[in-house]
Amino acid sequence: MVLLQTKELVKVYQMGETEVKALKGINLEINKGEFLAITGSSGSGKSTLMHLLGCLDIPTSGDYLIEDKNIAHMTKNELAKIRNEKIGFVFQKFFLLPDLTATDNVALPKLYAGYSEAEARKEAIDILEKVDLANRCSHYPYQLSGGQQQRVAIARSLINNPAIILADEPTGNLDSATGDSIIDIFKKLNTEKNATIILVTHELDVAKKTNRIVELVDGKIISDKKI
């Protein structure tokens, strides 16, 4: 079943007088339950693609369908709703809110979805248990190690049962052993829960742990192969 589909996706940035074509027509189909990596060197357009796939930005032209919904012409608030419901983000630098405990960080998307504080927290604690952080629920981010922070971020990405988990260089700020453990979590989510996971990374080692590698060069897909 096709979950995501991009058609001739183009993104052009205006840098003063000059136009920069970051994406030059991306056609990509991702099925439910896939675990894939988008790779490429810096400047290849992979970050731009991630922003578009994550509904953080809209394309200059082309279409992007999530579960047959075209987001290319959505308003800011419609995009916010899609991000909240359909997409779970995991960032390189974790991006936890420093003023909130692990539980409150994880609960945040659920609050934005309109759930009560009590419901959101209960679920947050359940999910933190699943990433082995049951005893770190009331810790603040600065009290946690990098690996623990990233697991909190993964828990946060899962709380609204998103259609896609988008992980942007999730191991970039971690040592290799911790990084491996994070990838293992993704792998487990993929195999056990049939979660659809898109890893954006420039590290080939990391990419190789997925089931499909899409490589970008100069805003174009140059290879797309299953492993």
Added chain:
Amino acid sequence: MVIYQIFLTALRSLNKHKLRSLLTTLGIIVGVVSIIAVMSIGEGAKHRVKKEIEGLGTNFIIVLGGTPKRLMHKMGSGNLTLKGSDLKAILEECEDIAQASPGINNSAKAIYEGNIWQAIIAGVTDNYIDIRKWDLIKGDFFTEQDVKSSKKVAVLGITVAKELFGKSNPLGKTIRIKKIPFKVIGVLEEKGKMPNGQDQDDLILMPITTMQKKVAGIKTDKFAAIILSAKEKDRMDQAASEIKAILRQQHKLLPKDEDDFTIFTQNDIAQASEAASKVLNILLFIIASISLIVGGIGIMNIMLVTVTERTKEIGIRMALGATTQTILNQFILEAIIICLLGGLLGITFGAIVSKIVGFALQWPIFVSSKAILISLASCIFIGLFFGYYPARKASRLNPVEALAER
């Protein structure tokens, strides 16, 4: 987004920058202190003035000799242009008047043994104490008989009694005024200071006839004031205009002539002091408004800094699904919370300042719930108004750019 989480975020943000937050809220604090102080002191003053005006007597009316212009600033001491026949005519013709006493005011030195004290001396009749609703703490007031026989007796205000006699009992002692001996027969209860600072207890009362013949040396039956009380409060203004007509007739004034007397009623005095306090209140209200606006600009400034500092946080929240409205609400609420915290500090300081002022001026102070509510409402409004622009700025950030922020 849950309000208490926003509240916590705001508090932590404030806590992180304590000095900055304090300086930011200073304008709000000053504004609220002025609101509270103005209203509390104003309320106290109102209360006090009301009591003083009530203390003038029951349905009190005073007629002074002389044109209103001449008397503008010397209430209580008119010209000697009123006569016994005027008083008689008023009592006979005006049905709304209950009692009336003629009066003459002067200032003279009173001497007892080695003590000398300059006081207001006033000649009145025996019913004066009833008209003014005054009480004695010692002795008696002089009688009708004393007035008829121009007896040399005096009733002292408490200030005069203290200055001349210290702690000893003045009753039965003899004081001298303009070398004339007066026997002290009573002491009046304490009445305190007037709003203009005049000490109402710095007073010696004596029979008007004694005053006219022996102290002032007036041969004919002339006096400077008539102090009256109307039968009913509602009829006071009516009584005043009747008295006016009677006196114009008595003094044979032509229609084109100006009044050669001036009438004040208790209502007039109340209105005059209300008008005076209104001007003061407007002035202080302007000060409060200006400091609140300055405070609001401070809030706007700091919220703009906060939005810049927390761009990344805003980006994260947006990535997690916060809508523009959610971000807008959060930052407006934070601005309101900062204002309210400033407001609470302001209310506390304002109450303290009011109490100190009240203590210094010996005024009663009322920190009313109305003042507190107005202060809090102003804070909410300031937060809303000046927090809107920074909050809007925050809500319009592009999530990609916000997330890329260092």
